[in-house]
Amino acid sequence: MRRIDVITLFPEWVESLKGLGVTGRAMAQGTISLHCWNPRDFTEDVHRSVDDRPYGGGPGMVMRPEPLARCIEAVLAEDIAAPVSFLGPQGRVLDHDGVSELAGRARLILLCGRYEGVDERVLQTLVDEEWSIGDYVLSGGEPAAAVVMDAVIRQQPGVLGHEESALRDSFVGGRLDCPHYTRPASWRSRDVPEVLLSGDHARIERWRLAEALHRTRQQRPDLLARYPVSEVERAAAKK
Numbered sequence: 684m685r686r687i688d689v690i691t692l693f694p695e696w697v698e699s700l701k702g703l704g705v706t707g708r709a710m711a712q713g714t715i716s717l718h719c720w721n722p723r724d725f726t727e728d729v730h731r732s733v734d735d736r737p738y739g740g741g742p743g744m745v746m747r748p749e750p751l752a753r754c755i756e757a758v759l760a761e762d763i764a765a766p767v768s769f770l771g772p773q774g775r776v777l778d779h780d781g782v783s784e785l786a787g788r789a790r791l792i793l794l795c796g797r798y799e800g801v802d803e804r805v806l807q808t809l810v811d812e813e814w815s816i817g818d819y820v821l822s823g824g825e826p827a828a829a830v831v832m833d834a835v836i837r838q839q840p841g842v843l844g845h846e847e848s849a850l851r852d853s854f855v856g857g858r859l860d861c862p863h864y865t866r867p868a869s870w871r872s873r874d875v876p877e878v879l880l881s882g883d884h885a886r887i888e889r890w891r892l893a894e895a896l897h898r899t900r901q902q903r904p905d906l907l908a909r910y911p912v913s914e915v916e917r918a919a920a921k922k
């Protein structure tokens with residue numbers, strides 16, 4: 684991926700990723716370019732209003748269709764074509780496979796709405812898919828967009844310090860990550876497992892795999908049911 688467009692009334696939410704950590708580095712080194720679009724810039728009334736009361740009554744405001752549609756159309760007119768992804772609690776729930784799917788695209792277009800609602804006709808005509816980051820409700824799509832961006836950006840080649848660290852992340856291949864240790868070798872009466880000090884890389888790899896399988900069995904048996912342990916893996920963890 685080389686470009687992410689975010690449509691949001693609160694660009695500060697996502698722009699904070701520009702200066703921070705892994706996402707900041709990816710943007711600074713030019714791997715990813717981030718473009719924020721504010722529907723308010725596409726209003727035509729003096730008040731620059733982006734929302735209105737819902738038809739039928741009830742609490743909350745609904746995002747007006749016209750400024751939002753114009754904003755989305757302006758985004759689509761730039762660069763290469765890409766699906767418009769709306770962030771909302773009714774969408775496909777994001778997991779590792781979903782992140783990999785999004786990370787493989789050349790361009791991401793993320794649409795953040797306020798939770799109370801976006802006029803349904805915009806969703807019907809200009810949005811291609813909806814993604815949720817979990818079964819709970821956020822006040823708006825911005826934190827979800829930040830989550831999607833972080834997860835997708837760390838999968839881009841060359842973004843993490845060590846190329847293999849994204850491959851070792853939890854959930855890759857349906858396994859949780861193994862435990863990690865740093866100096867000192869003994870801390871508050873707890874020792875780093877001896878194998879990690881052995882310098883025997885093959886043994887260390889077997890230990891890491893066995894620990895990852897053990898943790899997954901303990902904490903997330905549902906992952907093992909979805910991604911069963913292969914014979915190769917079982918053998919590699921035992922040797």
Ligand code: ADE
Binds near residue numbers: 815821
């Ligand atoms: N907007 C409101 N709730 C959300 C959720 N759970 N995931 C993504 N976007 C949202």
